[in-house]
Amino acid sequence: MSTAAETAALLSPVETVALIGVLGMGAQWLAWRMQLPAIVLMSLAGLMVGPAATVLLGQAVVDPESSFGDLTRPIVSLAVAIILFEGGLALKFSDLRDTGSTVRRLVFFGGPIAWVLGSLAGYYIAGLGAGTAILLAGVLVVTGPTVIMPLLRQSKLGGRVGKALKWEGIVNDPVGALFAVAAFEVLRVFVSEGSPLAIVAWIVFAAMVGVLLGVLAGHLLSRAFRNALIPEFLKAPIILVSVLACYGLAEAIEHEIGLVAVTAYGMTLGNSRFASLRDMRRFKENIAVILISGVFIILTAGLTPEVIMSAFTWQTLAFLIVMLFVVRPLTVFVSTFGELNWREAALVGWIAPRGVVAVAITGFFAQRLTTLAENGEPLLAGAERITALAFAMVFVTVVAHGFTIGPLSRRLKLARSGPAGVLLVGANPWSVGLAKVLKDVGVSVIMADTDIRRLRPAREAGVQAFTGEVLSEAAELRLDHALFSTCVAVSANDYYNALVCRHFGPELGRDKTYQLSTSDKEGDALGVPDSTRGRTLMRSGRGYDTLIRDHYRKWVFHKTELTDVYNMERFKAERPDAELVAEVAQDGNVFFLGPKRAPKGEPGMTIISFGPELNPKVETPPPTSGQPPSNPPLPKE
Known part of the structure; x- marks a missing residue:
């Protein structure tokens, strides 16, 4: 068996590239898994196969100069x-x-x-x-x-x-x-x-050449994209090759202006508009x-x-x-x-x-x-x-x-002291109603959707809205993650809802990601598996279609504060048809309900439910389905 030093000496350039890739991506994955800065783990990985290996083994496992030379x-x-x-x-x-x-x-x-x-x-x-x-x-x-x-x-x-x-x-x-x-x-x-004069003149000239080359390349490529001169499957490879070509051309004109050219190229392309x-x-x-x-x-x-x-x-x-x-x-x-x-x-x-x-x-x-x-x-x-x-x-x-x-x-009293809010992904009539009632009880809500028109009712109601794809890198930068600690995916696409929950699960915790029931049929074998989805919001079998149907049947959201007199048992007895959605504590923390997540029902808690509309003629609404008006009235909402 060869020693470690001999093994290091036998590493070919191909093996070195493979090892560098494994170390780099392994460090990135481990950093994501452990919620640590990737730069720390990448540094440790490089030091272990480089300087540390030189000290301990007498030879570096990865030596770029030996493997790649010039x-x-x-x-x-x-x-x-x-x-x-x-x-x-x-x-x-x-x-x-x-x-x-x-x-x-x-x-x-x-x-x-x-x-x-x-x-x-x-x-x-x-x-x-x-x-x-x-x-x-x-x-x-x-x-x-x-x-x-x-x-x-x-x-x-x-x-x-x-x-x-x-x-x-x-x-x-x-x-x-x-x-x-x-x-x-x-x-x-x-x-x-x-x-000195020649130095200044040459620096200005080289910078102008680099910027001009980058801007020209960006305009030419963006125009080619807008005019459909390049098919979709070739766009990404052509951008990559064009960056290398721009850098190489700039370097051929004058050494070290290639970095100026590619930076100008990126800024030009990033500020152009194409689909x-x-x-x-x-x-x-x-x-x-x-x-x-x-x-x-x-x-x-x-x-x-x-x-x-x-x-x-x-x-x-x-x-x-x-x-x-x-x-x-x-x-x-x-x-x-x-x-x-x-x-x-x-x-x-x-x-x-x-x-x-x-x-x-x-x-x-x-x-x-x-x-x-x-x-x-x-x-x-x-x-x-x-x-x-x-x-x-x-x-x-x-x-x-x-x-x-x-x-x-x-x-310094700059961090958020109160409870974090809720990110609702997917704007529709039902979710907008949920956002409004959450806002009414003091819960901070952000509603996200890719369509600005679907977000209009939420904006008109004073709900903070984010237009864009929450799974994108742009959302990582533009969406303030400090404002929410819970994600609820309520779009019409079950698989998209599951993807959103998996995306936010490592950051928020899987117990803080929810989605609508995968199917209106309880136990549907063709639905999204439980292992790859968020926690079910409300009860199983209460899917998007039935919620929208009930919305158009004039079902609405209600907020009901529990007291020592009006407790959870009385609420359930008087509103048997109501779907329990969430429970909001006095300190503003919200707990979404679902299978095996029954409300605590303590006095001072506010229950958010979705059910038939209460009788608007009575100042204190009477009970819903099947209860005679003579029964004790519901608490004022």
């Missing part, structure tokens, strides 16, 4: 190009208008401030060369949306602060990358020892997840023990402290002065976790800066250390902010 840099370059294109594709100008002045200030005013302050910290505290510090600070402007979103849900942080943190992360992804690209272009031309844009965006997101995982494993495994140990110095510690406790808070307080109160500014100034994009871009430019610094250029001193510094920044911010965002937001 192809390592092109592989990483193409992957980063696609990642930046995907980031540009997600940046829509209409979103910038809708995010509010706080987010625009954080990005367009706070971004440059953070860049300048971070550059000073890198130069004076971390001991980097001026050029290296400027480039690293530009990358660290990025706050990862894939990291911040789980933190916002975990801390129940919504409102203005949650919106500011979420959209800052989304918009900053391409902005921070462009900062780094601009810094590298300046440094690359600067070390060529040309005249398949949503499907294209989802395809690119899937590709980006794979590439980010792969690049992260490659960069982490490519670190040497010496580079990692070089990060464990007092300079690194001081740099991290200044970035967390001086640069970020000062940036937020200055850029949002007059917009946020001191509590909101304090929380936003503390929470800024970095993500995988920051490390991927840092590793990409670290290789190039190291090559430029081979002649001992003092401007680029410390280029070999910036990847380790970026890793340190990511680890510290993810851990520190992940453990403190909840307690700090509660301490």
